[in-house]
Amino acid sequence: MVRVPARARAGKLDSASVRPRRDRALLPRIRRRDAPTLRLTPPARAANERGTPDTSNCQNPTVQTAWEAHAHEWLQWARTPGHDVAYEAFIDSFFDAIVPARGRRTLELGCGEGRVARELAARGHAVTGCDLSTTLIRAAHESGNEAYVQCDAGRLPFADESFDIAVAYNSLMDVDDLPGTINEVGRVLLPQSPLCICVTHPVADAGTFTEHSARAAFVITGAYLGRRPFELAVERGGLTMTFSGWAHSLENYARALEDAGFLIERVREPAFPDAFVAKDGSAARWQRIPNFLWLRVLKQRSAESIQYP
Template sequence: MEPAENVSESWEENAEDWIAWTRAPDNDVFYRHFQQPAFARLVPRPGRRTVEIGCGEGRVGRWLAGRGHSVAGIDSSPTLVQSARAAGGYDELICGDAAHLPWEDGSFDAAVAFMVLHDMPVMPQAIRELARVLECGSPLCIAIVHPINRPPEQLADYFTEHRISDEVAQNGLRMNFVGINRPFEDYARELCEAGFVIEALHEPRPDPAAIEAAPALAAATRSPFFLHLRCRLFGQR
């Protein structure tokens, strides 16, 4: 399947498949045994209010709420927002565009963008909007596909954006992952220009217990699959 002209539209097209993929017991072992435990080391303690952009069907928001966060979420897919609302955990959920957040300046003291910035054609605007709705000094925690986690033919042209469409079958389920590969410099530039300072950068690797639980994770000990960042807002330069 070719990606839709708008990557966000593709996630709405694949929303039911994503809900089935992420909620099937122990299907997404990369999230359960690897990504979530690694990302937890970056996420701050609960504060006044946390915003999550690209909240999808809500698994990260539910996890944050379980840790005591008051979470507002936004996603462009009506189907995913409806599913997240039905599952609970959020104090507020909006179907909308991360490039035009509906909240007032300084409404939040933490933000999360988990595995979504590489799905957004409007990544720079989304980062600027996060800077606007965060109060100064607030953290932004990010997870993305590692920029070198690409097919060899795309690494040969690393500095050019590549729209990707990767259909995966597993445990009787199918999911078409659609997004945009970008060099890391693009993310760093937009974060810095929006007033963020990168204070932590992790290339997580699964530990032996994770590999024992899910042997497929072993490949991530040799080559980075994901990149995790914690940034802090200090105001635009």
């Protein structure tokens, strides 16, 4: 039976219905492609000896540092094959629909333990991942050859126009300053470069199904407009994860992108895949309400340079 609550990461599907993840032991070890030297300004801060997050580079340490508190839970959740069914169901189609072919250098925002960065590297991207969590950055370093930097997403330690692609996969819900973070991403992107976004769909974040049947009513249980904090503890298959973050309206995301000088190039609202519905009929209700919102937006030279009809 499928449950995909606000974070759209808590689907209840039997592990047999999940497309198996590729066994990394069977893959050739990934080496970073040659790329121009990345300039850090100021230098990225290292993890401290106790393994707690270094928040001196964080302007607003609230939701972002909550992920450090639950980092070990997330490592088990994300790395247990067949467990994070929403990720495994959608990641390939997200890349196919939203992420362009490799460029010179790709930034992954909120990389966590590195699974999306590893996917990017496997597809030929020269990727740098960043995250505030000391524990998750350390785990990412131990799992691959990609470059990782511990920092606050709203205060990126990279020079202007350092990247030509940026990816934010389920991370913009976890930043405390959404407009500031998107402005920072715009600063480090070259003009006309894409920012590729996946977030929990604002509609899915605002409501819930009344039952598990395919035609169950979907009800908005609180406010939809504006920004709302959430904290959700999920237990499944013997594992527990506490998700903390911000639910935003569609306008909140659009305004932050508009104010930072981005133009929307592509929008997708993916439904739950047919293959999952065929094996678990309770997933059919998620073919009526989108789990995620996918966006590809292009950085303009400045917000003032955008020409409207």
